[in-house]
Amino acid sequence: MLGGRRVGKSTILAGVMETLGNSAALSSHFICEDSTDYKAYSNFSIKKKYRALTSMLDTQKPGTIFMTRGMGDSKIQKYNISIRLSDKPGRLMVDFYDVPGEFTNPQKVEFQSEMLPLISDCDVFIVGIDTPYLMECAESVNNAHNRITDLEVSLQNIIVKGKTDLKMVMLVPLKCEKWLECGDIDKVIEKVKERYGVLLKTLSAYPSMMVSILPIATVGGIRYKQMYPAMIVKRDGIYTGYSCTPEVGSEVVVGDGGRYKIQSPYSVGYDPEAKVDGVTIPNSWYELIPGVGYAPKNCEQTALHILRFLIVKTMLKQQENEKASDGFFGYIRGAMNIFLNWWNGIDYDAFKNLVAELQKEGKIKDSGDGIELYHICNEWKEVEL
Amino acid sequence: MMTVYAQYSFGGYKIFRLAENAVEEVTGLNRLGLPQSGIQLFSHYGIKFICTSDIDGNYILFVNDMPCKEKDDMGRSKTCSMLITSKDKADVPLMRRIAVMIAFELDVFESFFSSLFSIKETLAFNSTDFKAFFDSVCIDASMLSDRLRSTIAIKSNPIIIYTTSDAKTALEPLYNRFEKKNLRKGFLLKWDENTRNIKDNSIERIGFMPLIKKIINKIVTIWKN
Numbered sequence: 001m002l003g004g005r006r007v008g009k010s011t012i013l014a015g016v017m018e019t020l021g022n023s024a025a026l027s028s029h030f031i032c033e034d035s036t037d038y039k040a041y042s043n044f045s046i047k048k049k050y051r052a053l054t055s056m057l058d059t060q061k062p063g064t065i066f067m068t069r070g071m072g073d074s075k076i077q078k079y080n081i082s083i084r085l086s087d088k089p090g091r092l093m094v095d096f097y098d099v100p101g102e103f104t105n106p107q108k109v110e111f112q113s114e115m116l117p118l119i120s121d122c123d124v125f126i127v128g129i130d131t132p133y134l135m136e137c138a139e140s141v142n143n144a145h146n147r148i149t150d151l152e153v154s155l156q157n158i159i160v161k162g163k164t165d166l167k168m169v170m171l172v173p174l175k176c177e178k179w180l181e182c183g184d185i186d187k188v189i190e191k192v193k194e195r196y197g198v199l200l201k202t203l204s205a206y207p208s209m210m211v212s213i214l215p216i217a218t219v220g221g222i223r224y225k226q227m228y229p230a231m232i233v234k235r236d237g238i239y240t241g242y243s244c245t246p247e248v249g250s251e252v253v254v255g256d257g258g259r260y261k262i263q264s265p266y267s268v269g270y271d272p273e274a275k276v277d278g279v280t281i282p283n284s285w286y287e288l289i290p291g292v293g294y295a296p297k298n299c300e301q302t303a304l305h306i307l308r309f310l311i312v313k314t315m316l317k318q319q320e321n322e323k324a325s326d327g328f329f330g331y332i333r334g335a336m337n338i339f340l341n342w343w344n345g346i347d348y349d350a351f352k353n354l355v356a357e358l359q360k361e362g363k364i365k366d367s368g369d370g371i372e373l374y375h376i377c378n379e380w381k382e383v384e385l
Numbered sequence: 386m387m388t389v390y391a392q393y394s395f396g397g398y399k400i401f402r403l404a405e406n407a408v409e410e411v412t413g414l415n416r417l418g419l420p421q422s423g424i425q426l427f428s429h430y431g432i433k434f435i436c437t438s439d440i441d442g443n444y445i446l447f448v449n450d451m452p453c454k455e456k457d458d459m460g461r462s463k464t465c466s467m468l469i470t471s472k473d474k475a476d477v478p479l480m481r482r483i484a485v486m487i488a489f490e491l492d493v494f495e496s497f498f499s500s501l502f503s504i505k506e507t508l509a510f511n512s513t514d515f516k517a518f519f520d521s522v523c524i525d526a527s528m529l530s531d532r533l534r535s536t537i538a539i540k541s542n543p544i545i546i547y548t549t550s551d552a553k554t555a556l557e558p559l560y561n562r563f564e565k566k567n568l569r570k571g572f573l574l575k576w577d578e579n580t581r582n583i584k585d586n587s588i589e590r591i592g593f594m595p596l597i598k599k600i601i602n603k604i605v606t607i608w609k610n
Contacts, residue, residue, distance in 0.1 A: 037550050039549055040431045040554070052460075071461050073398075074392060074394065074450070075428050102399070106413065107413045108412065109400060109411055110427070112413060113421060114425065238504070241455040241457070272396070272504060273394070273504070275396045276396065345607060
């Protein structure tokens with residue numbers, strides 16, 4: 001999972017798990033489990049992150065504006081998620097790597113030593129896009145915050161090892177509630193194509209590459225309201241962690257929506273941390289959408305698209321193995337695959353049948369709500385679901 | 386000569402070299418002597434504390450993921466990490482003493498180290514207080530009166546405190562920068578995040594028995610399915 005700092009990458013995964021587990025249409029088919037060792041990450045689970053986000057629906061009052069100031073992660077987090085069919089044993093294990101936004105920058109020391117090996121190992125790349133910055137900010141600000149140029153360089157390092165070694169890049173515009181609500185989601189997609197044009201063109205030129213655009217609304221009842229310069233409350237000249245709006249008279253709104261009168265020893269100053277590669281980044285503020293509550297949109301599509309991709313990739317590999325199964329080594333390889341599938345208890349045919357069924361019923365969306373398969377590789381077309 | 390680095394969030398998490406009166410950012414073009422093993426330690430969770438030498442001959446003392454006072458809306462703390470490194474063998478005894486001192490009072494060191502950072506217009510680090518801490522370790526002989534501490538300080542085995550459920554998960558990613566055999570000989574201690582302390586009786590063995598147990602468990606699961 002790639003993208004700028006605090007764009008909401010972790011919430012993509014949290015949204016996926018929440019909707020796969022709770023959506024009436026899908027929870028009868030899937031059981032989604034998180035077996036991540038959270039002891040490694042100070043016990044801060046993905047569910048906790050999601051709950052903190054959705055709790056704003058209860059804590060915020062209509063008519064107020066608020067913002068979140070998540071710390072972001074300092075290190076790569078590996079989430080172990082398993083997807084199981086509700087009526088079959090065996091789990092499909094998927095490892096998600098949540099990468100700090102800064103690591104995407106090729107100028108950083110972490111890029112060469114940590115990011116490059118990871119990029120060459122992964123099959124699916126989820127690029128989180130902070131939609132309010134994409135739609136409302138100047139190109140330089142959006143470029144810095146969403147790390148577009150860095151992604152153009154980073155993703156050139158995807159290694160396709162052969163014809164059947166499919167890779168998939170999903171551009172996922174997040175926090176899309178405002179544009180979905182007023183039917184302007186096509187404008188978001190247009191902007192994605194414009195601002196990520198170089199990246200999309202480069203990726204489409206790759207062999208065995210799938211590229212899709214998949215806008216989602218992770219909460220539903222919270223929409224973007226306005227950008228404000230990043231200000232922070234100071235006490236005796238030292239910066240506290242409290243973000244606020246610029247002063248109107250002597251009054252400010254702090255992140256949790258409360259209004260405060262600024263008086264000594266407090267003062268307000270520009271947030272010196274609100275800079276990415278020398279570009280000053282404003283804060284995006286949000287409001288509740290009255291009467292909507294928790295109503296995520298298309299979060300489950302990320303998981304369904306990944307699942308379909310993994311099944312197609314496995315099928316292609318199996319087809320290749322069957323073709324090459326002549327001779328002693330082919331026999332050994334075939335036997336190994338059968339053994340590994342048995343060992344993991346995965347019934348790929350059952351997964352395949354379910355994915356085909358969901359696709360037929362239109363539950364896996366390839367269009368509508370701005371969803372678009374931007375580039376389909378030839379290998380993908382060879383597989384019939 | 387010992388060099389001190391820290392990872393701290395100032396416009397995103399960055400690695401800095403901490404010198405007297407100067408906080409310099411480490412970049413890909415200007416690594417400021419940061420060893421490769423240091424980058425790896427700064428980039429991953431799993432290891433809370435490690436004191437050992439890497440395959441390139443750097444002696445390393447690393448403390449990971451120390452909570453700072455500042456918290457976000459989710460109640461999550463900003464964190465910082467520290468790395469002390471040296472190529473000079475003469476520095477090893479002192480580093481070892483510092484390591485023992487920190488390892489046995491990790492929570493105290495965490496709040497001390499994180500309090501040394503402040504943001505005014507730029508990021509500042511209180512190097513005077515940090516130097517005073519170093520000096521106190523040099524002259525404080527009382528720490529060696531404790532038998533366990535003195536043994537660990539004198540021996541050369543790595544000291545490792547891990548946060549993962551088992552030591553293997555934490556150690557495996559390190560094998561490309563640290564010698565596997567050496568790490569396995571280390572004092573392995575488990576960190577308990579709830580009590581913010583080292584767990585008693587947490588020294589864990591890695592070997593064939595846990596592996597055999599794992600295989601038996603797997604077969605039992607498949608059989609049940």
